[in-house]
Amino acid sequence: MSDTNDREMGIELGDLNDDLEAHDYPVSSEELIEEYGDRELELPKGSETFAEIMEPVEEKTYEGADGVRQDVFNFVGSDAVGRENYSDRGTASDEVGGEDEPESL
Numbered sequence: 001m002s003d004t005n006d007r008e009m010g011i012e013l014g015d016l017n018d019d020l021e022a023h024d025y026p027v028s029s030e031e032l033i034e035e036y037g038d039r040e041l042e043l044p045k046g047s048e049t050f051a052e053i054m055e056p057v058e059e060k061t062y063e064g065a066d067g068v069r070q071d072v073f074n075f076v077g078s079d080a081v082g083r084e085n086y087s088d089r090g091t092a093s094d095e096v097g098g099e100d101e102p103e104s105l
Contacts, residue, residue: 011076012042016050020065029060032068048076
């Protein structure tokens, strides 16, 4: 596995990240699933295989690892989401009585 942190957007790619970088492109989604489909990707709420995540992808040709990773991020299920409907930012509903309060600097 690479020395860098391979967790991005809640997904731990592990060795798959290095393998995607080293793979010869262009390559079809079908070929990638055949080659790496059994690889487990760790998510905050469990894991999914590369094949499970890429299942919705129609026949597609990838020109590089970035495109593959982007589709993984796009198609991963809600298990990659930590706490759903959570944001560390305040919203208008946080305001008392719906009135704007001055911001303290």
